[in-house]
Amino acid sequence: MKILAVCGFGVGSSMILKLTIQKALREFGVDAEVINTDISDSAGHNADAVFSSPDFIGDLEKRFKNKEIKLYPIKRYSDLEEVKEKVQDLIDSKK
Amino acid sequence: MAQNIPQSHMQIIENASNYEEAIQIASKPLLENDYITKDYIQAMIDSVEEHGPYIVLADDFALPHARPSEAVKKTGLSLLTVKDGVDLKGNTVKLFVVLAAKDSTSHNEALQSLAEFLMDKQNIQDVIACDRVQDIKKILDERWN
Numbered sequence: 650m651k652i653l654a655v656c657g658f659g660v661g662s663s664m665i666l667k668l669t670i671q672k673a674l675r676e677f678g679v680d681a682e683v684i685n686t687d688i689s690d691s692a693g694h695n696a697d698a699v700f701s702s703p704d705f706i707g708d709l710e711k712r713f714k715n716k717e718i719k720l721y722p723i724k725r726y727s728d729l730e731e732v733k734e735k736v737q738d739l740i741d742s743k744k
Numbered sequence: 745m746a747q748n749i750p751q752s753h754m755q756i757i758e759n760a761s762n763y764e765e766a767i768q769i770a771s772k773p774l775l776e777n778d779y780i781t782k783d784y785i786q787a788m789i790d791s792v793e794e795h796g797p798y799i800v801l802a803d804d805f806a807l808p809h810a811r812p813s814e815a816v817k818k819t820g821l822s823l824l825t826v827k828d829g830v831d832l833k834g835n836t837v838k839l840f841v842v843l844a845a846k847d848s849t850s851h852n853e854a855l856q857s858l859a860e861f862l863m864d865k866q867n868i869q870d871v872i873a874c875d876r877v878q879d880i881k882k883i884l885d886e887r888w889n
Contacts, residue, residue, distance in 0.1 A: 656798060660851075661855070664859070668855070702795070704795060704796035727863055
């Protein structure tokens with residue numbers, strides 16, 4: 650499984666989001682690759698899911714419109730509970 | 745760079761008239777010590793206007809930053825607490841950590857520590873409660889590793 654953590658620049662917030670996602674994955678005991686990237690590079694990656702700010706989801710929908718991918722809006726990038734909820738949904742969808 | 749934020753990069757203020765002013769004040773130690781130029785401060789503010797408030801990574805906490813560019817001379821972090829809080833596009837922020845990244849990797853270690861620190865919400869509240877920068881430094885030294 651591959652997950653993208655996306656923000657405007659791919660260096661700060663998306664890095665924090667990636668670490669929160671990794672922590673959630675560890676707590677679920679699931680192995681997955683997590684990559685942080687900026688929004689303009691995001692569509693160049695093949696992934697199962699994209700985690701990003703609600704402000705970016707509309708833009709991401711357009712960029713990924715021909716791809717089978719799940720988009721998860723995250724309001725607080727370091728909120729482990731919020732991220733865990735979305736990671737759980739993703740894991741369930743893969744079962 | 746050092747894992748932690750130097751005490752000389754920390755400030756506590758009572759209030760700020762808006763988030764732009766808070767980011768400017770928070771960035772001052774980085775500006776005065778030649779980590780960044782004024783352009784970087786403007787870029788951080790423009791980013792909020794362009795991309796929205798996602799730099800608010802946790803309740804009460806924001807990580808202002810912009811793309812690595814010529815406007816960053818050295819990678820570094822600075823910290824500001826605003827006791828009364830300031831509105832950032834509908835979110836109240838009391839703790840700002842400014843990230844100046846010279847490239848996309850040099851700050852990763854510091855961000856990893858920061859991410860771990862932020863996942864415990866109590867840490868954020870404890871920093872906000874401090875009245876002296878020495879006390880903030882002490883919390884970071886103890887819990888940010």
